[in-house]
Amino acid sequence: MAQSNRAAARSGKRRVLTIHPVPSRRLVAVFILLSASLCGLGIRLAWLQLVEGGKLQARARSIQTTSIAPIGERRTIVDRNGSLVALDEERFILWAHPRYFNFPGDDPQSIRPAADVASKLATVLAQPKATLLQAIGNRKSGVKLASDLDPETAARVKALGISGLDLEAYPHRIYPQGPLFANVVGFLNLERVPQAGLEQSRNSDLKRHETTVRMLRGADGTPLPQGLAAGSLYGDDLKLQLTLDARLQQVAQQALVKQVKQWHAKRGAAMVMDVRNGEILALASTPTYDPNKFWKFKPGLFREWSVQDLYEPGSTFKPINLALALQEKAIDPNGKVTDNGSLSIGGWPIFNHDRRGNGVIDFPTVLQVSSNVGMVQAMKHVKRDRFWQWLRNFGIDASPDTDLPGAVAGELKKKTDFVGQPIESAVASFGQGFSLTPLKLLQLHAMLANGGRLVSPHITRGLRSGDSLATSAPSSGIPLLDVGVTQTVMRWMESVVEKGSGKGVKIPGYRIGGKTGTAQKAERGVYIAGARICSFVAHLPIDDPRYVVLVVVDEPQGGNAYGSTVAVPVAKQIIEALLVLQNIPPSVAVPTAAVGTAKLPG
Template identity: 80%
Template sequence: MAASSTDLRPRRRPPGRVVDLHPISPGRLLSVYLILAVGLTGLAARLAWLQVVDSPRLQAKARAIQTHSQVPIGKRRTIVDRTGRLVALDEERYTLWAHPRYFNLPGDDPQKLRPPADVIERLAPVLAVPPASLEDRIGGRRSGVKLATDLDPDTAERVRELGISGLDLEAYPQRLYPQGSLFANVVGFLNLERVPQAGLEQSRDRDLKRHEAVLRMRRGADGTPLPEGLQAGVLYGDDLRLQLTLDARLQQVAQQALSKQVKQWKAKRGVALVMDVRNGELLALASTPTYDPNKFWKFNPGLFREWSVQDLYEPGSTFKPINLALALQEKAIDPNGRVNDSGSLTIGGWPIFNHDKRANGVIDFPTVLQVSSNVGMVNAMARVKRDRFWHWLHTLGIDAVPDTDLPGAVAGQLKDRQQFVSHPIEPAVASFGQGFSLTPLKLLQMHAMLANGGRLVSPHITRGLRSGDALASPASRSGVQLLDPAVTKVVLGWMESVVEKGSGKGAKLAAYRIGGKTGTAQKARNGVYIPGARICSFVAVLPIEDPRFAVLVVVDEPQGANAYGSTVALPVSRQIMEALLVLEKIPPSKPAAAAAATARPAA
């Protein structure tokens, strides 16, 4: 057997490539070094530029990306009455926009685009509108379609719960007036652009703007809010409310009674005011005709102003108690004195007579008020020096703008001193409330002065801003002392006799002592009396033993031969007083006091 031969010799590897090592030239090393040095220097310079020079811009850009800004929608503060009832408030409303190019339903692939019909099918029941209406609004438009406006918060939340991409809710505030027309003459309104147009909304615009800061919050890369990103004060909640002195309950009584009487007598307009004589707070300021501030565009713009603080009229006989107080203050008449009422007289060639053309003979001052004697007033005030008479009318502020927070208040008109003193007819007609003019608000202020012992208080309708549900208490007694309290007490007694025995009998309320004065004045325009045009009024003070309130009702141009202060204005005042006594819990007058008042001699 032949044996196999095996080659056991080692195999030779192919020769490998051998790189010859050569020394690098110094110039080449230097070039590499310079390139690296220049690169590092450039990087260092760029880093210094970014950190030192360009840092503010980069930080601002980063903050813009990281910071979420929420701009406030411009809400206004709430207005409440003296008991906290809502008078005006802002409620959030929404406008619904559609962007069909982004329509996508919950659970869909993010890239899937739904046709408008799929969205309308879900949206129509929520909005309570026919699907066809939504289809017409969208049409073939791709974005920016206004589907609905004036959506309430509940409806807006149901739209959000649908989770439909391509629907956008835009929030905006809407001013609401829950009491409707009840406070329109005082509060005013905002137009559709939220610009104040009348009343307190306009005069107290700065106070009613809610403090709202732009909310800026920094977020991390995943959207998580960063605590250090909140600025101081951004979470401050402005819950201030403007509180009025008016009482919605009394305002409603006054409004209803006044409206009924104005309609019955076919009058042009009317106003009823109630004032707390101790501090000047108005509990009611009702005016008719009026308007609904929630639908202001449906009404004549002439109704947007409150005429009781902006229009002048001659007060007539309701000013007679004021004049008698001035005569007593000057000691020109005696409380127990008398005057002769001949029924008519002539002053400077001008005839003056009583409203009924009757002569009442020699009468005392309570009777002068009871029968509303013009001739008796002329004879009484003739005992006051003319310059002193003018001085007092000026001191009472007839020709000055009253100190009040009521918007649009104006000054009255009073003849200048020279004309008043040199023409005898001027003080003569002024003695029974004509020849000068003022606003109903000013007349009420002066009767409040008689009621509170001679202090002239500032009429006002606001108690200021209060936080949350807190309510301010009534203001303390105030006012400037002008008349002797003893003088005003005498005149109040005379006014009580008007209700007990005179033209104010219709204002008597069982168990209560009330003082009052009727007035039926001629109406003048541009210095000329309008034939047949009258202004009827009635002013009351109660309770006489401790006066707290003054009530004034003025009705402009009632129609009919029997239109007088006692028939037109007095019934409204009586209804207001009945409600006022209940709401303010005024206890009945003491029987002894009432008996003493009844037994008091007329002098």
């Protein structure tokens, strides 16, 4: 055959191929095969679109969509001037996955030994290389190398560019002022659960607005605008603004700590309130704790005792009683009482603190010498049922209307006991036989200063946006006493500072009123031998009252521990700072050399 073809080629003749017809059975088979394939593709396409279309679309969306879950950030807390009190700071956990260790420039398929990675991390994390290697061990993934990394350290780790290192961000609550506001702000535990103070009582307000963001991305990871729901990237910049002033708080805290230490006292509290609207500018207490390291302190320190613990106010309640007696017209403002130093009520003896008589004295003198007998003589003209009703009207045994966490009601004897037993109203006349919190006493003295209105004490001004700050609230309160009545009592209290036990708080050029108190301390209805509570309350300026200052020191030691020696020095330092911070002008002109200079924190 080959020879014939070559022969044909040499001869120059073309070869003719014979065409044979394709069998019909083969054409039918091919046609059936192609038709079946097309039908199969159509059926498969219909199945994918109609039956499995939803599942496939969901799988595609899951691949294309990135879900950013909220990390539980909380709103910032600031003082009345915008100084930071509490805020969330971003921190990081460093995870290692040794199976993926790789340095920039390495072969993508190569795996670096753990020792190489530990060498680079040791400097950044300030940890020994051996410690890091020990943590990694033989594990291939999910190794927690470090936690609580600050953003700067995390940025240095990221800059290394090492594959197999993963930084997990989380919010961390910090308190820049340390112990200064711990007693009212509280803290979050390690699981970010609020445990005390405003962090707990205002938890819902402090939770930042956060939602899970679902973002569609293209093949290259670029976010697609159509994948973002309206408002999904809304930024919550609200912050909780306090009425407290960090500068005044620091002055009060330092003065209080010094005095409590000097007198070996159990504890102390100092408070400043704006009498017009109930805003509290300072609420300091000692001992306290650092909310940044709360685990190092006893849980008993996490509560603010000045709003949660009851005590008998003693002589600091005498001006309030005289005001209600004037309101009842039971005493004459110009009247006098006889003080023999002691008297007996229903067989019970009552003495002055020094057991000395003061003779016939007017009501300013009753306050100046803090006469118990004089108060009993004055208040006996008030019907006992009316006396008890006034104490109820003042809210002694009611929970106060306040935003201070944990504030409690005081205790007042039953009306039948108060009215039926003369000794009850007698001891109540000089502030014993009932109990309240220092916060409640502060509120009642603010009522005397503002013309008879019972204002609600509070430490927050609400949520604010951006850099804006709220201004002071307008005057408010429930009217209970006549203005003339309160003005009379305020003049009497001014005489205590000018002539009586409050002399230590005098400041040249300023009219200040006050009242000291040295009360026996009771526990479960029984007075504790030798235990006392020393206090002092001040109003200023008398000609235009704006502020009331209260200092309470619990169980100071020493025979000379009185309100005038223990509490007054603290109050004076607070008042001097308050006059400067609030720019309060003198009531009368004084030589420059006579005016002291308050020491304020830098």
